[in-house]
Amino acid sequence: MPFIPHTDTDIKEMLAAIGAPSIDALFDEIPAALRIKSLAAIPEALTEMEVGRLMTARAQVDGRPLCFLGAGAYDHHIPAAVWAIVTRGEFYSAYTPYQAEASQGTLQLLYEYQTMMSSLTGMEVSNASLYDGASALAEACLMSVRAHRKSKSARIVVPATLNPTYLSVSRAITEGQNLKFDVLPYEPGKGTLQFSKLEALKGEDITAVVIQQPNFFGLMEDVDAITDWAHANGAQVIAVVNPLSLAMFKPPGEWGTKGVDIVVGDGQPLGVPLSSGGPYFGFMTTRMEHVRQMPGRIIGRTVDLDGKQGFTLTLQAREQHIRRSKATSNICTNQGLLVTAATIHMSLLGASGLEAVASTSQQQTAKLVEKLTRIPNVKLAFDGYRFHEAVLQLDRNVSDVLDALAKRNIVGGLDLSKRYPELGNALLVCATETRTDADIDAYASALAAVLER
Amino acid sequence: MRTPEPLIFKHSRSGRSAAGQYPQGATANVPEKFRRRKPAALPEVSELQAVRHFTRLSQLNFSIDTHFYPLGSCTMKYNPRACNQYAMLPELLGRHPLAPAGVSQGFLSCLYELQEMLKDVTGMKGVSLTPMAGAQGEFAGLAMIRAYHRARGDLQRTEIIVPDAAHGTNPATATMCGFSVVEIQSLPNGDVDLEALKGAIGPKTAGIMLTNPSTLGVFERRIQEVAKLVHEAGGLLYYDGANLNAILGKVRPGDMGFDVIHMNLHKTFSTPHGGGGPGSGAVGVNQRLLPFMPIPVVGKEGDSYRFLEEKDLPQTIGRLSAWAGNAGVLLRAYVYMRMLGREGMHRVAEFAALNANYLLARLKQAGFDAAYPERRASHEFIITMKRQAKELNVTAMDFAKRLLDYGFHAPTTYFPLLVPECLLIEPTETEAKEELDAFVAAMVAIQAEAEQDAAKVKGAPYTLPVRRLDDVRAAKQLDLTYGMRSTE
Numbered sequence: 001m002p003f004i005p006h007t008d009t010d011i012k013e014m015l016a017a018i019g020a021p022s023i024d025a026l027f028d029e030i031p032a033a034l035r036i037k038s039l040a041a042i043p044e045a046l047t048e049m050e051v052g053r054l055m056t057a058r059a060q061v062d063g064r065p066l067c068f069l070g071a072g073a074y075d076h077h078i079p080a081a082v083w084a085i086v087t088r089g090e091f092y093s094a095y096t097p098y099q100a101e102a103s104q105g106t107l108q109l110l111y112e113y114q115t116m117m118s119s120l121t122g123m124e125v126s127n128a129s130l131y132d133g134a135s136a137l138a139e140a141c142l143m144s145v146r147a148h149r150k151s152k153s154a155r156i157v158v159p160a161t162l163n164p165t166y167l168s169v170s171r172a173i174t175e176g177q178n179l180k181f182d183v184l185p186y187e188p189g190k191g192t193l194q195f196s197k198l199e200a201l202k203g204e205d206i207t208a209v210v211i212q213q214p215n216f217f218g219l220m221e222d223v224d225a226i227t228d229w230a231h232a233n234g235a236q237v238i239a240v241v242n243p244l245s246l247a248m249f250k251p252p253g254e255w256g257t258k259g260v261d262i263v264v265g266d267g268q269p270l271g272v273p274l275s276s277g278g279p280y281f282g283f284m285t286t287r288m289e290h291v292r293q294m295p296g297r298i299i300g301r302t303v304d305l306d307g308k309q310g311f312t313l314t315l316q317a318r319e320q321h322i323r324r325s326k327a328t329s330n331i332c333t334n335q336g337l338l339v340t341a342a343t344i345h346m347s348l349l350g351a352s353g354l355e356a357v358a359s360t361s362q363q364q365t366a367k368l369v370e371k372l373t374r375i376p377n378v379k380l381a382f383d384g385y386r387f388h389e390a391v392l393q394l395d396r397n398v399s400d401v402l403d404a405l406a407k408r409n410i411v412g413g414l415d416l417s418k419r420y421p422e423l424g425n426a427l428l429v430c431a432t433e434t435r436t437d438a439d440i441d442a443y444a445s446a447l448a449a450v451l452e453r
Numbered sequence: 454m455r456t457p458e459p460l461i462f463k464h465s466r467s468g469r470s471a472a473g474q475y476p477q478g479a480t481a482n483v484p485e486k487f488r489r490r491k492p493a494a495l496p497e498v499s500e501l502q503a504v505r506h507f508t509r510l511s512q513l514n515f516s517i518d519t520h521f522y523p524l525g526s527c528t529m530k531y532n533p534r535a536c537n538q539y540a541m542l543p544e545l546l547g548r549h550p551l552a553p554a555g556v557s558q559g560f561l562s563c564l565y566e567l568q569e570m571l572k573d574v575t576g577m578k579g580v581s582l583t584p585m586a587g588a589q590g591e592f593a594g595l596a597m598i599r600a601y602h603r604a605r606g607d608l609q610r611t612e613i614i615v616p617d618a619a620h621g622t623n624p625a626t627a628t629m630c631g632f633s634v635v636e637i638q639s640l641p642n643g644d645v646d647l648e649a650l651k652g653a654i655g656p657k658t659a660g661i662m663l664t665n666p667s668t669l670g671v672f673e674r675r676i677q678e679v680a681k682l683v684h685e686a687g688g689l690l691y692y693d694g695a696n697l698n699a700i701l702g703k704v705r706p707g708d709m710g711f712d713v714i715h716m717n718l719h720k721t722f723s724t725p726h727g728g729g730g731p732g733s734g735a736v737g738v739n740q741r742l743l744p745f746m747p748i749p750v751v752g753k754e755g756d757s758y759r760f761l762e763e764k765d766l767p768q769t770i771g772r773l774s775a776w777a778g779n780a781g782v783l784l785r786a787y788v789y790m791r792m793l794g795r796e797g798m799h800r801v802a803e804f805a806a807l808n809a810n811y812l813l814a815r816l817k818q819a820g821f822d823a824a825y826p827e828r829r830a831s832h833e834f835i836i837t838m839k840r841q842a843k844e845l846n847v848t849a850m851d852f853a854k855r856l857l858d859y860g861f862h863a864p865t866t867y868f869p870l871l872v873p874e875c876l877l878i879e880p881t882e883t884e885a886k887e888e889l890d891a892f893v894a895a896m897v898a899i900q901a902e903a904e905q906d907a908a909k910v911k912g913a914p915y916t917l918p919v920r921r922l923d924d925v926r927a928a929k930q931l932d933l934t935y936g937m938r939s940t941e
Contacts, residue, residue, distance in 0.1 A: 002792055003531055004804050005885040014811040014886060017818075026806040027703055029672045029829050034704045036799075041573035045794025048535045055788060059544035061559030062552075069549045072775055079474045081504050083541075089518025090511035093532050096729040098524070099863050101854065101917040105513035106728040112461050115934040119494040125933045128729070131585040134775035142629075165775050172747075172771030175596065176631025220487050249487050266775065273541075276560055277550030277776025278585065279731035291931070297729065301938075302927035305912070309457065310919035314927040320588070320625035321868070325634045330625035333586040333719065337727030340507075347461055347503045348471045351492035359481035385484060406555050414551055433476050 002045065066439055067411040068368070070389045070430025071216070072133065072163050073277060074269045076244070076357060077434055078341075079348045082271045086341045096297070096333065100312040101304075106336065107311035110299040113343040120246050120346075121239075121263040122253020123285035128297040129334040133240070133266025134166045136282030137210070138173035139295045139329055140238045140262045143286075144208040145179065146328065147261070147293040148236050153205040155180045159193040161215035162240065164419050188422075191217045191382030191391065198229060206235040208261070213241055213249070217428070218365070218389030219382055220249075227256030236261040243283065244269040245387050247354035248362075262286045271345025272338050281335035281342065292318060295329030360433035361388040364440065368431040371444040375451060381426060388432060391416065394425040394451070401427075404450040410443055457918065458509045461496045462935050471500040494936070513918045514728070515862045521888050523812075525833045525865035525877025526620070526668055528698045528720035533789060536723065540784035550776035554759040561758035564780075565751040567787040574798055575697075575714055576707025577737030581746040583778035587695060590715025590734025591626040591662070594691045596770040597713055597738060597745040598660045599630060601689065604745075604768060610659035610688070616645055618669050618869045620695060623662045632659060639871065643671040643825045645679055658688040665692065665709065666699045666831035668869045669824065670809075670877065680710025689713065689742075694734075697721040698881070699806065699832035702799035706737075713738050721801070722786035733782040744768040749777050804882035805832035808889060812880050815893045820900070824872045833879035835872050836864075842874045847903040847910050849874040854921060855902070855913035859895035 006014075011023070020026055027035070046054065067075060086092065090105060097103030097110075110128045117126040130136040145154045158167055160183050171181060182201075187194045192215065209230040213223050223239075230237045237260040239252035253259040268280040286294060292315065300314030320327040349357065365388040372378050377395035394401060398415040405412040413429040420426060431440060483489075498506070515522065522529040548560055568580040584590040595613065602610045613627040614635045624634045635658075637649040645663070654661075661683050666672045673679065683690055692706040692714035698721045706714045718724050718733035726732075738746060748769045749760035760777065763769060793801070809830040816836055817823055824835035838849040853863035853876065865877040880889055903910045914920060932938045 001800055001804075002797055003533060003883050004800055005883070006804060006807070010886045011807065014807055018807075018810045018814045020810065023803045023807055026803075026810050026829060029674055030700075030704055031674070031677065034677075034708050036703055036705055036708075039573050039702065039795050039798055041569050042795040042798055043791065045797050046791050048533075048792065051535060051788055051791050052539055054791065055539035055542060055545075055563075055784075058559035058563055059542040061562075062544050062548060062556055064544055064547050065552070065556050067547075067549050067552065069551050071551060073550050075547070075549070077474070079471070079500070081500060085504065085507045085511065087537060088508070088511045090514040090516045091728055092537070092725045093517035093529075094514045094728045095522070095524060095527055095529060095726040098865075099515070099853070099857065100922050101914050101919055102515035102520075102857050102862055103513075103728075104918045105510035108458070108460070108513070109507070109510050111933075112935070115462070115936070116493070116495055118934045124937075131589065132775050135585070135589075135773065163775075165772065168772045169775060172596070172773055173592070173629075175771070176599065176629065178631070224486065246489065247493065248481050248483055248489055250489050251493075254490075273546040273781075274549050275546050276548045276552075276557075276780035277778075278774065279779040279781050280775075281731075288931075291933070298933060300927040301932040302923045302930075304920040304922050306920055308919055310922045312922045312924055312927050314924070314931070314933075317928075320621035322621070323625070324621045325624035325628045327621070327625040327628075330588040330592060330622050330629050331586070332588045332620075332622050333726075333730040333732040335585075335727075335731045336729030337725065337731060340728060344503060344507050347496050347498060347506070348474050348500060349495075350470050350497050351495045352470060352497075353472075353475040354495070355481075355492070356475040356477065356479060360476040360479040362481055363479050385487070402553065403555070406553055409556075411549060411552050411556065 065409045065411045066442060068413050068429045068431060068443060069411055071414045071428055072266060073274055074432050075274055075434050076269055076432050078271050078273060081348060082341050082344045085344055086337060091340050097313060104311060107299055109340060109343050111301055111311050113339050114299060116346050117283055118285050120243055121285045122251030122259060123263055124288040125291050126285040127294050128299055129339045130282035130284055130296055130331065131335060132280045132282045134169035135173060136264040136284050137166050137240055138170040140264045140284060141170055141174055141179055143262060143293050143295060144236045144238060147290045148207050151205055151207040153207055154178055155182065155206050156208050156210060157182045157184060157206055158210040159184050159186065161186045161193060161217060162210060162212045163216045191219045191384060192221050202233060208236040208238050210238045210240060213239060214245060214387040217382060217391045218386040219384045223255040227260055231258055239263045241265045242269060243267055244354055244358050247351060248358045267342050270342035272341055279335055279338055281338035293328060296331050296334055357433050364431040364433060364435050365390060368429060368440050371440055372447060375448045377451060381423060389428060389430045392427045392429060394427060396425060398425045398427050401450055405446055408446045410446050458506065460935055461506050464498050464502045464506060465496040467497060469497045469499055520860060520862050521884060521892060522862040523864050523878045523880050524862060525879040526695055528879060528881055530723055530881035531883040532723050532725045536785040536788040539788050540781050545784060558758055561751050563784055563787045565753055565758050567783055568751060570790050571716060571735060571737060574701060575737045576705030577714060578740050579743045579746055580735055580737045581750045582735045582783050583747050583773055584734035584736055585774050585779050586730060586732035587715060587717045587734045588622040588626060589773055590736050591622055592629060593736045593747045593770065593773060594713040594715055595626055595630040597742045598689050600745040600770050601742055602659055609657055612657045613659055614653050614661040617871050618667050619662060619664065620668060620693065623693060643667065643669040643828060644673055644675060647675060647678060650679065650682060654683060654686040654688060658686050660689040660691050662691040662693055664696050666696050670831050670834040671825055671828045672831055676709045696831065699802055701801040703802045707739060713742050718782060718786040723789045724782045724785040731779045731782050733779045745770050747771065747773050801882055808880040808882060808884055809833055812878065812889050816896060819893055819897050824875060833877060836876045836878060837872055838874040841903060845903045845907050847907050849876050851910045852899055855899045855910045856895060857914040858916045861892055861895055
């Protein structure tokens with residue numbers, strides 16, 4: 001019996017100790033009419049060898065196309081050591097560190113993670129993770145409504161240059177709590193927030209302004225001006241950032257005069273494989289004054305009975321297992337194993353390694369843009385300073401072009417024409433440090449060939 | 454006792470790095486207004502130092518792979534290594550979440566078949582795999598209940614009924630969804646109090662959240678009556694799948710009358726708990742909630758698969774994650790289910806129940822007090838230390854901490870809240886009889902210690918990396934990052 005250790009003798013002895021005639025008798029409190037008759041949709045068991053063959057075949061169906069998609073999930077090199085350690089049973093098969101004395105490994109690692117994340121974002125405190133970047137933004141909006149007691153509107157202002165999926169998720173998760181999301185347009189031809197639209201809200205009660213940096217188009221917003229405007233007008237600021245980019249760019253804690261109030265994002269670029277979108281992890285950092293409004297686990301350092309340093313879950317009075325219906329969030333299980341990967345990844349790369357990855361990604365994207373825009377009828381939509389993504393405009397239906405590229409085993413980017421119809425046949429592309437010059441050339445010649453037809 | 458492993462920052466020296474891990478030579482030309490002035494305070498260590506540090510940290514943990522881990526309500530069963538290996542094939546790891554369906558048929562077929570298998574074992578009509586943990590599955594479930602009532606124009610249903618034994622996530626989720634919570638008590642035998650239920654339901658009832666078997670470790674015997682009462686009042690039934698392992702292959706929530714359920718794939722379907730996630734809280738629905746499922750759901754047309762989005766499910770409660778949930782976790786659950794197969798599904802509940810009832814019988818014989826001595830255990834059961842606390846001043850927490858010295862992870866303590874001094878014990882089906890016997894022996898030994906020298910038990914643990922920690926200090930003198938409190 002796979003994974004079940006019982007011998008016939010064990011079963012007999014155990015039933016005798018229980019005083020039950022059979023295993024079936026252990027279910028005698030369940031009404032007989034409810035018992036399962038059959039499980040027709042479950043196939044017969046496979047051995048490990050057979051399931052290995054099956055999965056290998058399924059994986060090979062998909063193959064490994066050359067990919068230029070980004071849009072919130074990025075293909076970076078992950079040192080071999082990261083997942084070799086992450087999948088050690090002691091990390092992989094432990095649970096939430098409720099018994100602190102038996103979980104010091106996980107707890108110390110999370111404390112180190114909180115330190116690294118706080119420093120990377122320029123904030124004072126970090127939680128121990130949320131599910132992903134999109135749901136982290138939803139939690140940040142809810143947190144801002146709790147933390148910003150003077151604001152009564154529960155009104156969140158977001159730019160149209162926020163990842164559209166993040167807005168969809170935030171709406172779905174906050175649906176029952178009467179938040180209002182106002183979307184402000186971007187400057188046509190420029191691709192960054194139209195500041196005059198923000199200024200037009202002067203005097204209104206706004207709970208928080210969300211800024212994504214770099215924005216969904218890969219461009220840099222004027223974060224200092226937006227942050228200062230929001231604070232001057234009584235709103236909090238929630239930053240949505242790519243943590244890798246913070247190795248190069250000014251951290252949200254230093255935006256404007258005072259820095260932002262809450263920082264969230266997806267930790268995927270820090271050692272987490274693409275893996276079809278998950279598991280990733282959401283991160284959240286904030287100022288100390290808001291720590292009690294934070295959702296999720298938080299680890300603190302303390303001492304044991306002998307005065308020796310140790311780590312434990314703390315501020316648990318915020319959480320669902322204590323506060324129940326009055327908790328800051330319903331979150332319980334988070335994304336611990338992915339935080340483990342990120343902490344090891346950040347330790348191996350260090351600040352200079354992350355900066356090298358970020359700047360190489362930026363450089364490869366610049367090359368990609370340069371090569372692709374040499375093709376007739378391929379234009380750059382916005383020419384501002386960018387990180388590692390860019391919006392291109394084509395002379396025909398993007399989805400047809402992407403289909404044609406897929407036949408050449410190239411995943412060419414994200415079709416923006418439905419989300420941003422005003423941009424025409426727009427395509428969002430990305431290159432990281434893992435796309436070589438040869439990869440970029442291959443994409444350029446494939447696209448040229450497709451567009452020539 | 455071990456030498457403590459210093460914080461990684463203590464190993465750091467300026468200028469040291471694992472230089473083979475990143476590209477060399479690129480320097481960015483960042484405009485002044487966007488430039489980072491001071492590098493982040495990340496460690497500067499060699500690759501060996503990092504590997505050794507994190508390997509040493511791992512060794513400070515108890516885990517399923519190293520210890521019996523009978524944490525009640527968490528289903529800490531063996532996580533087969535094959536599930537990890539085959540979910541991490543390079544093609545699957547490298548697949549971008551937005552990759553078009555044309556280059557994703559292998560991946561999508563696994564998810565589609567997982568949906569079909571989960572429908573069958575739970576008796577539901579549709580499954581969405583997107584929720585990223587149990588609590589998000591609960592959220593999806595209640596959001597669907599809200600959407601269902603709204604779609605019928607039934608706007609007065611603002612209350613969710615929750616039994617007092619429920620997980621804290623249940624009332625927290627109801628609040629997050631904008632419902633108010635009506636709590637009902639359990640009977641002394643552990644069943645739901647039908648009279649209390651009758652008093653609580655009415656035209657404002659949107660639904661009830663139930664775990665069955667409940668967190669008290671017993672099966673709700675009158676579940677069909679509960680379902681009838683709630684349905685007659687116009688409410689829906691939500692099944693919290695935290696204890697699905699107890700009934701897998703024996704009874705199906707759909708057949709009990711539940712309208713919507715979540716499953717914790719990291720419990721019942723053996724994906725790793727990862728030191729606190731990732732989980733997966735897939736949801737199942739019956740016919741009337743099908744239109745409201747969270748997107749995306751994998752659909753099949755002819756021989757090809759694709760994600761169903763808002764245009765396919767216009768009444769969806771929407772998207773709960775940026776992509777399609779914790780995809781890698783879903784692949785692990787798929788591999789697990791294929792390895793168990795049909796017969797293996799039935800065996801899960803059978804041997805989980807055998808182990809729980811055996812352990813309960815042995816502990817009762819050894820003189821420990823069951824919270825519900827007249828009842829069968831499900832896959833877990835509660836021992837109460839009320840007597841020991843009163844007579845010896847040794848609490849459930851003291852027993853839990855002393856168990857660590859004996860090499861066992863502690864059971865869940867002080868939950869459910871309505872049983873005083875409780876230990877909620879869930880052995881799971883993957884533990885051998887010898888392990889259960891050794892656990893009983895440890896409990897007996899600790900009882901003897903408590904009778905002879907209570908202080909010894911109260912001072913435990915002694916053999917772990919740290920002794921009991923000062924939680925009050927942790928909360929009062931907050932030290933949440935290195936450098937926050939001292940200049941060490």
